[in-house]
Amino acid sequence: MKIAVLSRNTRLYSTQRLVEVARERRHVVRVLDPLRCYVRIAPGEVEIRYKGKALHDIDAAIPRIGTSSTFYGTAVLRQLEMMGVYTPNPSDAVLRARDKLRCLQMLAARGLDMPVTVFGDNPDDTTDVLDMLGDPPHVIKLNEGSQGTGVVLAEKRSASQSVVEAFRGLYANFLVQEFIAEAKGSDLRCFVVGGEVVAAMQRDAVPGEFRANLHRGGTAVAAELSPAERSIAIAAAEALGLGIAGVDLLRSKRGPLVLEVNASPGLEGIEAASGVNVAEHIICHLERHVAKGSKRVTVPASQSGSRSAR
Numbered sequence: 001m002k003i004a005v006l007s008r009n010t011r012l013y014s015t016q017r018l019v020e021v022a023r024e025r026r027h028v029v030r031v032l033d034p035l036r037c038y039v040r041i042a043p044g045e046v047e048i049r050y051k052g053k054a055l056h057d058i059d060a061a062i063p064r065i066g067t068s069s070t071f072y073g074t075a076v077l078r079q080l081e082m083m084g085v086y087t088p089n090p091s092d093a094v095l096r097a098r099d100k101l102r103c104l105q106m107l108a109a110r111g112l113d114m115p116v117t118v119f120g121d122n123p124d125d126t127t128d129v130l131d132m133l134g135d136p137p138h139v140i141k142l143n144e145g146s147q148g149t150g151v152v153l154a155e156k157r158s159a160s161q162s163v164v165e166a167f168r169g170l171y172a173n174f175l176v177q178e179f180i181a182e183a184k185g186s187d188l189r190c191f192v193v194g195g196e197v198v199a200a201m202q203r204d205a206v207p208g209e210f211r212a213n214l215h216r217g218g219t220a221v222a223a224e225l226s227p228a229e230r231s232i233a234i235a236a237a238e239a240l241g242l243g244i245a246g247v248d249l250l251r252s253k254r255g256p257l258v259l260e261v262n263a264s265p266g267l268e269g270i271e272a273a274s275g276v277n278v279a280e281h282i283i284c285h286l287e288r289h290v291a292k293g294s295k296r297v298t299v300p301a302s303q304s305g306s307r308s309a310r
């Protein structure tokens with residue numbers, strides 16, 4: 001198989017692991033910086049080039065698209081999809097996951113439990129928006145934040161109001177959630193590949209911190225999931241159409257709650273904590289799909305001319 005890993009940095013742990021395992025399993029693998037891919041769009045043609053050369057015959061692509069290149073990265077991925085390249089995480093699904101509000105709306109539509117969430121645009125509505133949520137503490141989050149940045153705990157209503165005003169002043173999209181105190185600064189990261197949870201870890205925040213993210217100093221240990229936790233994680237990944245997903249859950253009084261679904265979950269923390277070779281699960285998932293015969297589109301010579309991508 002010829003595999004492309006769309007990643008801005010070949011030195012990242014996740015990128016390196018995917019390359020390593022793909023090579024071990026005798027695939028041809030190449031890391032492509034999505035920002036160095038460029039595209040020609042014309043009727044009946046599919047063309048994508050990388051550093052001066054046409055890309056062709058790619059069987060599968062693994063998008064590892066960071067928040068800073070969502071727009072461009074997903075456009076490149078879409079072009080690969082148009083060429084019939086298999087991707088476990090299609091561009092539309094990556095876009096859905098990147099937008100926390102949209103993600104929560106889709107999960108709610110499936111009846112999956114989550115912290116109750118509100119949002120509103122006009123300052124005149126803030127009081128009523130917060131009334132819809134209930135008493136503090138509240139968690140206020142930037143809609144497109146990651147690694148715990150822009151996630152703020154407001155203990156009092158006046159604090160919620162101030163943070164909301166500050167985010168509005170910065171023209172940032174945000175959402176406000178009920179604070180799940182019973183989670184006690186811990187969350188569960190469930191790594192879903194091809195409709196199965198292949199690895200899970202519990203992350204615990206450092207004392208005095210409510211965010212469990214490893215980037216915020218949190219620590220991680222392997223986690224045993226209950227059947228309910230396992231099934232809600234799988235359902236959340238499926239609701240968004242993601243073959244690979246990092247689903248974050250909180251353990252609450254009313255059962256597991258989905259916090260968010262990440263489309264480019266990191267491998268370092270989860271492989272270290274769980275001891276599972278997650279990269280191998282991902283490559284095996286590609287093998288199963290490409291072998292199943294997801295066909296690459298061949299552009300007819302009459303349409304593609306000398307510009308054909310293959």
Ligand SMILES: Nc1ncnc2c1ncn2[C@@H]1O[C@H](COP(=O)(O)OP(=O)(O)OP(=O)(O)O)[C@@H](O)[C@H]1O
Nearest residue numbers: 115139145146147148149177178179180187211212
């Ligand atoms: N409503 C909540 N109640 C309790 N704790 C919360 C809540 N929302 C977030 N947290 C804590 O803050 C952390 C960061 O929140 P969240 O996962 O939404 O942000 P993120 O920046 O997208 O993180 P990631 O790096 O996992 O993508 C969570 O892992 C959890 O520990």
Ligand SMILES: [Mg+2]
Nearest residue numbers: 146147260262
């Ligand atoms: Mg996230």
Ligand SMILES: [Mg+2]
Nearest residue numbers: 147248259260
């Ligand atoms: Mg998270």
